[in-house]
Amino acid sequence: xxxxxxxxxxxxxxxxxxxxxxxxxxxxxxxxxxxxxxxxxxxxxxxxxxxxxxxxxxxxxxxxxxxxxxxxxxxxxxxxxxxxxxxxxxxxxxxxxxxxxxxxxxxxxxxxxxxxxxxxxxxxxxxxxxxxxxxxxxxxxxxxxxxxxxxxxxxxxxxxxxxxxxxxxxxxxxxxxxxxxxxxxxxxxxxxxxxxxxxxxxxxxxxxxxxxxxxxxxxxxxxxxxxxxxxxxxxxxxxxxxxxxxxxxxxxxxxxxxxxxxxxxxxxxxxxxxxxxxxxxxxxxxxxxxxxxxxxxxxxxxxxxx
Amino acid sequence: xxxxxxxxxxxxxxxxxxxxxxxxxxxxxxxxxxxxxxxxxxxxxxxxxxxxxxxxxxxxxxxxxxxxxxxxxxxxxxxxxxxxxxxxxxxxxxxxxxxxxxxxxxxxxxxxxxxxxxxxxxxxxxxxxxxxxxxxxxxxxxxxxxxxxxxxxxxxxxxxxxxxxxxxxxxxxxxxxxxxxxxxxxxxxxxxxxxxxxxxxxxxxxxxxxxxxxxxxxxxxxxxxxxxxxxxxxxxxxxxxxxxxxxxxxxxxxxxxxxxxxxxxxxxxxxxxxxxxxxxxxxxxxxxxxxxxxxxxxxxxxxxxxxxxxxxxxxxxxxxxxxxxxxxxxxxxxxxxxxxxxxxxxxxxxxxxxxxxxxxxxxxxxxxxxxxxxxxxxxxxxxxxxxxxxxxxxxxxxxxxxx
Numbered sequence: 001x002x003x004x005x006x007x008x009x010x011x012x013x014x015x016x017x018x019x020x021x022x023x024x025x026x027x028x029x030x031x032x033x034x035x036x037x038x039x040x041x042x043x044x045x046x047x048x049x050x051x052x053x054x055x056x057x058x059x060x061x062x063x064x065x066x067x068x069x070x071x072x073x074x075x076x077x078x079x080x081x082x083x084x085x086x087x088x089x090x091x092x093x094x095x096x097x098x099x100x101x102x103x104x105x106x107x108x109x110x111x112x113x114x115x116x117x118x119x120x121x122x123x124x125x126x127x128x129x130x131x132x133x134x135x136x137x138x139x140x141x142x143x144x145x146x147x148x149x150x151x152x153x154x155x156x157x158x159x160x161x162x163x164x165x166x167x168x169x170x171x172x173x174x175x176x177x178x179x180x181x182x183x184x185x186x187x188x189x190x191x192x193x194x195x196x197x198x199x200x201x202x203x204x205x206x207x208x209x210x211x212x213x214x215x216x217x218x219x220x221x222x223x224x225x226x227x228x229x230x231x232x233x234x235x236x237x238x239x240x241x242x243x244x245x246x247x248x249x250x251x252x253x254x255x256x257x258x259x260x261x262x263x264x265x266x267x268x269x270x271x272x273x274x275x276x277x278x279x280x281x282x283x284x285x286x287x288x289x290x291x292x293x294x295x296x297x298x299x300x301x302x303x304x305x306x
Numbered sequence: 307x308x309x310x311x312x313x314x315x316x317x318x319x320x321x322x323x324x325x326x327x328x329x330x331x332x333x334x335x336x337x338x339x340x341x342x343x344x345x346x347x348x349x350x351x352x353x354x355x356x357x358x359x360x361x362x363x364x365x366x367x368x369x370x371x372x373x374x375x376x377x378x379x380x381x382x383x384x385x386x387x388x389x390x391x392x393x394x395x396x397x398x399x400x401x402x403x404x405x406x407x408x409x410x411x412x413x414x415x416x417x418x419x420x421x422x423x424x425x426x427x428x429x430x431x432x433x434x435x436x437x438x439x440x441x442x443x444x445x446x447x448x449x450x451x452x453x454x455x456x457x458x459x460x461x462x463x464x465x466x467x468x469x470x471x472x473x474x475x476x477x478x479x480x481x482x483x484x485x486x487x488x489x490x491x492x493x494x495x496x497x498x499x500x501x502x503x504x505x506x507x508x509x510x511x512x513x514x515x516x517x518x519x520x521x522x523x524x525x526x527x528x529x530x531x532x533x534x535x536x537x538x539x540x541x542x543x544x545x546x547x548x549x550x551x552x553x554x555x556x557x558x559x560x561x562x563x564x565x566x567x568x569x570x571x572x573x574x575x576x577x578x579x580x581x582x583x584x585x586x587x588x589x590x591x592x593x594x595x596x597x598x599x600x601x602x603x604x605x606x607x608x609x610x611x612x613x614x615x616x617x618x619x620x621x622x623x624x625x626x627x628x629x630x631x632x633x634x635x636x637x638x639x640x641x642x643x644x645x646x647x648x649x650x651x652x653x654x655x656x657x658x659x660x661x662x663x664x665x666x667x668x669x670x671x672x673x674x675x676x677x678x679x680x681x682x683x684x685x686x687x688x689x690x691x692x693x694x695x696x697x698x699x700x701x702x703x704x705x706x707x708x709x
Contacts (some may be wrong), residue, residue, distance in 0.1 A: 072481020
């Protein structure tokens, strides 16, 4: 599938893959696709950063290559590694066969079939369906040396393997980088990317997301869930629930055959929505009941107005 | 132009005095450059003030962060606008006249370098010890503190002390490997890469071992009224550490939390401090420790405490805001960092007992409890940061018992 030609196109493209992006994110994605710049997505956990890359790959019909970052991630795990056991076996076999041409052995064991391609190298190779989507997930989990290396890869889209030479991408991949901000990413890297802060969706969009992802959830329950979660996000909590939590909660309530929210159900299932004991203790019981009361009153006013 | 030789003599004198002023202010200016400058000034001419400025600038300023200091000293030294013209006519720059002229506020450092400092005010001795004021208020005074009154003596003493400190920090192991002659694990990549070069039948093994790095340092500094005497010095300390270390985050708090990390990155300490003074609204105001720690925990802890950070909490613990959830926030902070070090200037009093509510609440949640009232104690801090020290552990037990 070809790249979108306008921001509206981008919104439609993402929507066709069941991802409802707001205008600003769609703009970021559109610019990143047309300008060939990496897209740097930052935001709280569970707002759909990783999903953006997955949906982009699905909607464009491209391969998705994912590099999950962690502390100590090095070239051997991110770019390429030689298959040492196979190389050893090969050397042993050459020896056993009486082959003593060391140059030939060296040429042989550093051939393509001994090369283990890791995500970044895979992303630089040509793919039949077009340049792939390279998702560099949770970049904040790596350390600075890897970030510095990435800087080089992202500006030239080529890597150098001493034994083979430089491998450059024919067409640069679509790069999406995500970060949960457990560490500040260096400005130099951010500068090369288009930055977008992924925020929590507003009530209207969240309801639409819920409708699409949870068709089994009744209209009334969906409305109540979204209103409750939106109200929670206004509270002073340590970790506010993201869209992922909203979907989980809706799924939990559907499994419990709940038709509407009541204080008891909310208290019992709060662990799906909030992940810190302090937050749960604060909301559980009275606060939840007050919130429910409030949103029920608002909804009655709304329906009366209609 | 009959008096030309004599004129040159005075110009040379003045440039030499100017160079001495720069040196006194802490810029590395050697006698050799004065001769070069004289020659350059002759070449460039002193017809225009800006030409003259940039000529001197070209020789005396060697680093970007010296520009502000140079600028201030230049304008102070050559302030008299008619001076340059008159210099041909034998006039000496009247330094004494400038003493009486209040002029616009310039950095104390530049003024003192020119001998304009207030000699009546008692100077700090080598052992800089600050007075303790037992005053703290709940109201947000929103006063802006003028950092310009930091004296050269203070800076020099602090710099000296900081230079003496060995920040051999307790290293945190990383998952990255580096080559080592033996031990660790076998580095197959290098072993096989060297293979074609080796004699037949021999495969010497290369080894690699886990790297380590110093942990991220986070400093939370109380700048409220009761800490006035110390916060200034500790911001200096933070500045030195920031420019020495790769990863250091600094926050100031009184009634609200302010991130001053970026302001401290400026290499010139004067510039840094003035940036900090501009940013921090609540100098010498009230204290809201619980609330500010809460803000830190919610907004920043997940951003800066990743990957094993060590937290230095600088406060006297005099918090009257009992509703701020101090115990809860301290516990949370303690759980989210590798080590929590509390620096409390009150500890310098021999008879100190943890009686105040705030101190008793905070004590159970810290790993190390230390003083920070003078430069020596800051020096000892390096020890606290480098690994577990038994003495401090014993002390800690005593404090906990007392609380």
